[in-house]
Amino acid sequence: MNKAIFVDKDGTLLVDVPYNVDPSRMEFYEGARESLRQLQEHGFLIIVVTNQSGVARGFFTEEAVINVGNVVATELANYCVTLDGFYFCPHHPAGSVAAYARPCNCRKPAPGMLLRAAEDFNIDLQNSWMIGNSLDDVAAGRRAGCFTLLISDTETTRDRAGSIPPTATATSLSEAAAIVLENQRVLV
Numbered sequence: 001m002n003k004a005i006f007v008d009k010d011g012t013l014l015v016d017v018p019y020n021v022d023p024s025r026m027e028f029y030e031g032a033r034e035s036l037r038q039l040q041e042h043g044f045l046i047i048v049v050t051n052q053s054g055v056a057r058g059f060f061t062e063e064a065v066i067n068v069g070n071v072v073a074t075e076l077a078n079y080c081v082t083l084d085g086f087y088f089c090p091h092h093p094a095g096s097v098a099a100y101a102r103p104c105n106c107r108k109p110a111p112g113m114l115l116r117a118a119e120d121f122n123i124d125l126q127n128s129w130m131i132g133n134s135l136d137d138v139a140a141g142r143r144a145g146c147f148t149l150l151i152s153d154t155e156t157t158r159d160r161a162g163s164i165p166p167t168a169t170a171t172s173l174s175e176a177a178a179i180v181l182e183n184q185r186v187l188v
């Protein structure tokens, strides 16, 4: 079986520009691509899982999101990282586009995108990590059975005390990668 790093896109891998699908405004955090390369070198699949309710809200199309995924893949390839998967949830219960305006099992904190990827790539979820900047990422990861890493200042965590705590916290994807690799040594 494979092990994977599930990584959130906005605010984790890319600087968060709300509802952006314009490639010219996509900016990776410093060191983020290098960190994913390091993780991939240690045998992890790299899979982006992202909520894209802008589709349900009528801000952009699924095709625009797929294009964003292609741009991410190209940018990562420039750093010798293979993007193994790009999963997005286009839904939102309060959306304005009928086809997408419904509850679903893929919008984080639901674990649907991780579960689907696990089937597609034969992933051992219990040896995989979900890395994200929101407690919804943590909840999705935990529900899927993964280790979880919250990239955050303490503020976010304090706001929602009582939610499922992450396995670990970090201030950047680089720090997160170091923690994952450190834990690998302990767990193997």
Ligand SMILES: [Zn+2]
Pocket (backbone or CB within 6 Å): 089, 090, 091, 104, 105, 106, 107
């Ligand atoms: Zn969904």
